Amino acid sequence: MQTHPLLKKIRLFLSYRLFTNLIFVLLAIIVFGVLFSNVKPKSYNVDIYEVPENTIRAPKTITDDQKTQEKREKAIQEVEKVYIHKEEAINNSLTLIDSLVESVAEIKRENAPSEDEGNSQNESRQSSLLDKQLTQLKERLTSNVKKNVTDALNDKVLTTLLSATDEELQRVNTVVTTQVKYIMNNKVYDDQLDEAKLSLEQRISTFNFTGDLLTAAVRLGNLAIEPTEIYDNQKTEELKKEAEANVQPVKIIEGEVIVKSDQIITPDIYRQLELLGIISNDISLKPLIGLGIFIIVLMSSLYYFFYSWDISEEKKQNYLILTSIVFVVTLLLMKIVGLMEKLEINDIGFLFPAAFAGMIIRILLNERIAMIMVFILSACASLVFHNQLTGAIDIEVAMYTLFSGISGVLFLSNRDQRANILRAGFYVVIVNILIISFLILLRDAQFTSMEYVYYAIFALVSGIGSAILTIGFLPFFEAGFGILSAMRLVELSNPNHPLLKKLLTEAPGTYHHSVMVANLAEAACESIGANGLLARVGCYYHDVGKTKRPHFFIENQMNMENPHNHVSPETSKNIIISHATDGAEMLRKHKLPKEIVDIAEQHHGTTLLKFFYHKTLEQGNDVQEEAFRYPGPKPQSREAAVINIADSVEAAVRSMSSPTPEEIKKLVNNIINDRLQDGQFDECDLTLKQIQKVKHTLCETLNGIFHSRIEYPELKTKGEDK
Template sequence: MSRIVKGPSGKPLALSSAGWKHSAAVRWLLLLLFVLLFYMSISPRLVPETYDLTLNAKSDKDIKAPKQLQDEKATFEAQEAAAEKIGPVYPIVALHNELLVDELFARIDQLNQEDQVTFNEKVDIFKGDIPMRVEKYVTDFVASNKGSQSYSDDLLAEMKRVVTAQSYLVPEETFYKLPKLTSDQLSAMKTVTRDIVRKLTKEPITEAETARTKVAELVNASTLPTKTERETVQELARLTIFPNKFYDKQATDEAKEQARKDAPPVVIKQGDVIVKSGQVITQDIYDQLVALEMLKERKTYWPQVGVLLFCLLFTLALYGYGELTASSAAQKRTNAQWLMLLIVFALNLLFMHLAALAHSEQWPYVGLLAPVALGSMLVTLLIDMHLGMVSALLFSLLASIVLNVEQKQVFDFHYGFVTAVVSFTAVLAIYRASQRSSILKAGIMVSLFGSIAVLALMLVDQEPDKTQIVQSIGFIFSSGLLTAVLVIGLMPFFELTFGILSALKLVELSNPNHPLLRKLLTETPGTYHHSLMVGNLSEAAAEAVGANGLLCRVGSFYHDVGKTKRPLYFIENQNGGENPHDKLEPKVSASIIIAHARDGADMLKAYKLPKQIRDIAEQHHGTTFLKYFFHKVVKQAEAQGVECAYSEDDFRYPGPKAQSKEAAIVGIADCVEAAVRSLNHPTVAQIEGIIGKIIKDRLDDHQYNECDLTLRELDKIAETLKETVIGMFHSRIEYPDDKEMKKLKEKQS
């Protein structure tokens, strides 16, 4: 049955006229406020403040950097300074000069053994062949290493140039000594020459002459016996000693370039004063302000447009998902819920900004202290889990922007990830909470899972700092506990301000020690027991059709509290004693019975119970008809031979009819429990018939016209009530098989 609200003329009123809670204009205003809230929250991070400044003018205030920015000029200067510190690179080239020594001595020995060649011819050959072989050795070395990774082409060219420039000119008389040397002498001389060359070329040599001056001393210290041998070794050693350390332009350029890359960039940190009050705006400062987009004359509105689009997407996601999940429950969300959601978002964003303000170099992770799970937990407790989930997602995105102090990117993945973990943990840990202590447990869960998330992120770092790990985990753990404390403190505010009847509040109201329930138990024990039974029936029926089962159960506990004013006028409290209605006029009796609904609502209001509970007490009978007393007054009139002075309307409850599923379900369960209790040995067929008749009578009497119950849901309610009643009254119910067994036993006896 769809709810129809009618005006004085009997025509349905538009939904927009049903008060501000359903006003379309108010709904649009709230959505606009959501957009403004998101814009005010993230625009300081994404849209820089602009100033009216000109070149060579003085600034009238201190100007701080709105975000972190690299100082390009200072960075370039630092890079060049680092490059200047890099001197020329002189790599050492291993020429293996001892191999050249071996080659020269082998050639000398070979030529000396040629008998056909005369002495003078040998001298002439040595004069041309030995210098040529030295030159060829260098040329071959360059050719064999060209294009290799060991030496660059520039280095090889420089080496050949330097070696050629510092080549040694052997005295002419040395060539006249060579043909006279025997193989044995050459062998001993080669050994000495190799040792000397190897020893001297182990050290870096830039000037060959310096190394060559040491040859004579080393030769004289050798075991060579003759002067000719020593003089010849000196000259050949000097000939084969080259420079081995050369300037490498390419390596030098690469080293300078690497120094430029390694030089840390000069960063203007967020909050750094880039212009002091009274300071002249130089070209460099002006360029910095342009780079930071802080000059009004260079102002662009694209960042504002981008932020506005972000805000619209956030709002559409929140509203669209909220309405989608509400329509699936056949219940639209009211403006009161959206206003409450707006306040929750504002509070959560406020705490984020406070944490961001506390950021400093000493406390770089203080943003983790923000109780970001607060909003998701409040939304789940006050509205439902669906909005809690989408709120958790939005809070993750917002936190990654608001807490992104360094602003290297639009979103800070670290804060976004941690916020997502703690927010979804909060929703899953709290959505079935049944007592206040559950909030503290949820806060501890938030602390634990948040700590795991932070630890994971810190360990991913290649070189995690132990101090930073401890600091981060300490902040996030404290955040979970702070979240629990804030939720416990804020819940009563929302419950009282918006009339929210949360699951936690309902569980508190179900406590038997509540003054009204104590009054019901002590003064009307029969009604108290009846209320408990109705609570069990209505809760099962409500859960079967997706209504609030907990509200039905608690509402059932209080629905007949008005009977405490005149307890003996209700049959469940008479305990088989005298019925006072036997001595009263039917109209008076009906008035007493009818009054208990209004009396109960007044008592509940006096005790400041939530409106939903009062509505159940006032509406559970709707405008139903008291047939018994009406028939009694009709019979009295017939017996007296007069026309009855009353109509059916005089014996109806004043209503209103049930305005919610919960009130209608409690009303059905109330009648079913009373009817079944009146039977001595109810059968399954009787129970099924009674439930069907009660629902049909109320349906025919139009008692469900103003609530959202459908015929399909009424069938589910009937089936659920039947199963629950059979379970509750199992020992008293006679099944058909039981009757047959009794008859069989009677026949046998």
């Protein structure tokens, strides 16, 4: 992967860690700016008794404390008072009347004069007797009657009763008892006692009592009557508290219409708008703080993934920049689709190409980071497509984006051809239709036939759109970041490429050699988990430098004398060595990926041209060994190391006549051991265990290529024996 020149300049001034942190900070700022409008509370410049331009809905769910308190007070007021029925009240009252009348009668009997005395008794003696009776009656009532009768009945009333005849007294007793019983049977509440006494007085007045006797009867009844229903304050308060507790808080539900576009804003509606915080100059910062926390979580997840990724810092930063660009581009696409909600089309979020980011990152980088990006974008989609309700999230769109993105990653397992992207897009369409069907059927709502058609179109546009966007953006990312994708490798393997055509026409032997080495290297790389396709394509181009002097290489010397016989060993050495540097230069000129150029430069490492070195020594020349080594560098990747081995093995085995499996195995071991002793693999991460796998794979492949063939007898043509 090539690093952009601008990034190289920036890295000259910043450390890798600081540069990476700046990328994350910049990405967080961009994401915050894109999502800001989706969480920013809407504000309205309205006033009381105005008519709003648009219908205003509640952006969130809150509790209306004032309405709740009013509802609680109403519930408390509706609680009926609790009274305790006093069963013994009537009997007590009737007993009181009987006791009082009986006491009056007894006093009268005890102090009654004889018949002669009664006839001769003058008015003063009668008054004295009446005073005496009154005194005795008051003493008896005070001692015998629990209720303080003497405080309720004055002397005049008692005197009236003492002065009444037995018939009048009995009649008073009967009338008062009857009326008190009637009144108290109809329930007398303690807070209605005065009304009961008034009613009793009115009923007693209907009887023919005269003068003071009527007053005495009324006073006696008022004394006797008492509440039958006693107010239970404790129980009533308990019921009030229970009623208050049972009142559910009055909530303004998210999405609820607060005021319609043709409705006047009343003081109560204005109060609700203030409570929701959507009046101008009264904006809540909580949604913005929530968005900040959300972005911190997203960036932390992404940071941890890249921090734990076991690759070089340079690659890590390039991949981070690539991922960030894909993330921002996808987020902007999401935002554009989200703005289409103003068209009032239901579930417009299903139109979003949810699989695009996952598919393109799967092709350019790997499956793991593609999955992480799908999860992050699903979370963002829940904010963007939320029906313009502040603070709300749309779970349905989040699920749709998640499953659509995952399907795009999974169905793109074969990344060698661009046609596979379109095929994966059709599979995504099927998944989209299934997920949408699941979501709309789960609602159990009624939809028209046209609405079902809309949903099908959304699913189709989302899936195919994801594939088209992937195909369209892929060349830009490959060129801009120098990423060598599988599709790019397949394109480079096309024999119609100018360099391969040049190699085929000008150095056919080298071309055949390159194809054979490609077969060996690809199989060996795949056996150790390296990039087999990269090794194959790298082999196609690794000897392209031989086209400058093709006849100086033995595979191209068909029916001709070896030109090295006519030049010095030093000249031959320079020609042979230059094919690596010439090839790299030609590849750079044709703007081939850096990985292919590296293979051309490194496929011989710093190995020694033993033949020409020893030939020079035999001629008596004093030369340094370093002068006959390739300039290198040594293989930096496993693919370059495997090609280093395969190139030498293929040439050596091809020079053998009818090689046996044992000879092939011995040759492969010797070449690999020579490379190990020469330190050619010191700068790549090829382990000894992997080298053993490479040995085994090369031997198997070579045995298949150079297996012994049955020699058939030569057939004679007709007339040949004649």
